[in-house]
Amino acid sequence: MMSLSCIRILAIDLSYRDTGVCIYDKYDDGTSNVVQTKSIKSKPIGSSFSSYYLARLEMKNTITTINSIFAAWKCDCCIIEMPCFTQSSKSAIAIGLCWGATCYLGVENLVFIEPSALKKWSSSKKGDKKTKVKQEVESRGFLDSNDNIVDAVGIAMMFSDLVSTIKYNETNRR
Secondary structure (H helix, E strand, O other): OOOOOEEEEEEEEOOOOEEEEEEEEEEOOOOEEEEEEEEEEOOOOOOOHHHHHHHHHHHHHHHHHHHHHHHHOOOOEEEEEOOOOOOOHHHHHHHHHHHHHHHHOOOOOEEEEOHHHHHHHOOOOOOOOOHHHHHHHHHOOOOOOOHHHHHHHHHHHHHHHHHHHHHHHHHHHO
8 A cells, every 4th residue: 555645834824913823734645634723822012112022022932833833743844924014113013023033933945925825826806805715715624713823724725736736737747
């Protein structure tokens, strides 16, 4: 009996307040599986200078947790949706913390994506918010009320679909 090979994906919806994490297995036979999900929460950022310093420590905890998950689960790759846009100065600081913290990721085969990639994958239109992403993820049998976890699962599914498309194209090119 032949054993299936597997790509283990660590998909992350990086956010200061609530980072969604998904460990996802993609098998050679086209099947896939959500292995585990997690939400990494941080305390709100205050408005004083010292609260920004403490927020840095919260983000350090998030990155340490991600590094631990990657190592413990022996993931083959890591896909991270990075926050890009903001409507307030406090949000801009939180986004800066996220971007800066990625310097301390000790993961191999790291891919950054912007939020629009997930929206395109789910055929979202302008103004759909997260509705279409959630619908696509739920249509594949995964249910969760945490939007950040749903996005992380969607990121894993999107990457899995890309791997399938590439393998299909390579097989049919011959």
